[in-house]
Amino acid sequence: MNLKKYSVAFAGMALVLLTALLFVACTNDKPKELTKQPNIIMFLVDDMGWQDTSVPFWDKETAFNKRYQTPGMERLAAEGMVFTQAYACSVCSPTRVSLMSGMNAARHRVTNWTLNRNASVDGRSQVLSYPKWNVNGIQPTDSIENSVHATMLPQILQDNGYFTIHSGKAHFGAVGTPGANPINCGFDVNIAGHAAGGPGSYLGTKNFGNKEKGTHTLPWGIPGLEEYHGDSIFLTEALTLESIKAMDKARSLNKPFYLYMAHYAVHIPIMADDRFVQKYLDAGLPKVEAEYASLIEGMDKSLVDLMDYLDEYGIADNTIILFMSDNGGFSLRPRAGKMHTHNKPLNSGKGSAYEGGVREPMIVKWAGKVEAKTRCDNYLIIEDFYPTILEMAGINDYKTPQTIDGKSFIPMLTQTGTTDKGRDLFWHYPNNWGPTGPGIGTTSTVRSKDWKLIYYYHNQSFELFNISEDIGELNNRAEASPERVKELAKKLGDYLRSVDAQRPSLKETGELVPFPDEV
DSSP, X not given: OOHHHHHHHHHHHHXXXXXXXXXXXXXXXXXXXXXXXXXXXXXXESSOOTTSSSSOOSSSOOHHHHHOOOHHHHXXXXXXXXXXXXXXXXXXXXXXXXXXXXXOHHHHOOOSOOOSTTOOOOOOOSSEEOOOOOTTXXXXXXXXXXXXXXXXXXXXXXXXXXXXXXXXXXXXXXXXXXXXXXXGGTOSXXXXXXXXXXXXXXXXXXXXXXXXXXXXXXXXXXXXXXXGXXXXXXXXXXXXXXXXXXXXXXXXTTOOEEEEEEOOTTSSSOOOOTTTHHHHHHTTOOHHHXXXXXXXXXXXXXXXXXXXXHHHTTOGGGEEEEEEESSOOOOSTTSSXXXXXXXXXXXXXXXXXXXXXXXXXXXXXXXXXXXXXXXXXXXXXXXXXXXXXXXXXXXOOOOOSSOOOOOOOHHHHTTSOOSOTTOEEEEEEOSOOSOOOTXXXXXXXXXETTEEEEEETTTXXXXXXXXXXXXXXXXXXXXXOHHHHHHHHHHHHHHHHHTTOOOOEETTTOOBOXXXXXX
């Protein structure tokens, strides 16, 4: 053995190692993987109720929790924090605009769901005329009539180095406006997003609602998935596969990604995902409920696939996942059973001012920041995601033409504080969704600590509930607590005036309906 040769080699290696150590010490830089911006997945489900999961979001397990199988959500909850009082708007477009803008719906005025340019979708009333709301949705420019101009969340992320991916339902802006195309809203990639808020079909064999293979049929046909037309694939799976391709591209560019995984599921039409439906039929569920359960589990399988992808490429610990729904669960026909009961113990469902219309399943995983298997009972609302996600990304220096109403919930995630102390939540729906049912109507609402006041514009009446004692909102305490009604009506009226909220008018007189504290 040539000892001299090996001694020289060892000395050379030592010199290289010493130089590297000195360089790190002098620059005082952290390793690259510790300073890299986190990847972020915003996983938004359409029309998913608070009870549409095997993860309990209450203090007890319910029959619905036992009905549905969502192992992905269970896994996410085991690795993160469950929020039991997360709120959105009662219908989809207002929620999505609040998420994209950080604004409360009363301020941005996209208070109903959008579709065609300059066309209102409000139902009819014998009593009320509805205001001229922002029917064209949110826009990246101030040149579109009947819309709200805002710097959107993905635009700020894109401007700060993120590869931004939109996958699934957009429903930000009306047909023929810039906001209808996610590419104009700050996304580098748009997978299947456009103006409409529901799919013509979930089936590849039906070209996802397009009349002919390789075409796009307005308004409900899904665009951009032509390679799957005629295939037996389900829409939820196609969106997941395309999202994984987009994440691959982000990794190839060595850029952090923001994936807005906005599933069309579980919005109507209720259709069977053949991968999961049979076991629910075998369990004795009515056909439509088995199909609904399969839609939920198919959505959950997407979450599993994305989490598996993160594990496979070793990026799970540097990827934040936020899970949320856009409004309460659909509880009308064609659902089987008694209407307005599919979100029990919550009252009513989508479109309602009751908890069943606005309380959502929410989970957040953030390795190293959020303790696993934790739970937060503080309340928050959808516009809070805007400043929270930007703070997660380390982006603090940004300017917007809009006022940001949202509050970062990072103190709740890190268990260092809360944003619900001294804070009231507000909902404003000066419109007519169309269907009828408990809490469904033209309303404004305030949640202040445990108390919730709902104001109905058609007859200027109130309902008052103590949510901590009466989660089902079955005991209206307005008549028994007039001072509490007066106090909350003042808070609600002051807020609506402060954001210049719109109001319906009375057909009989043409006058605006009074603010709640003017009754």
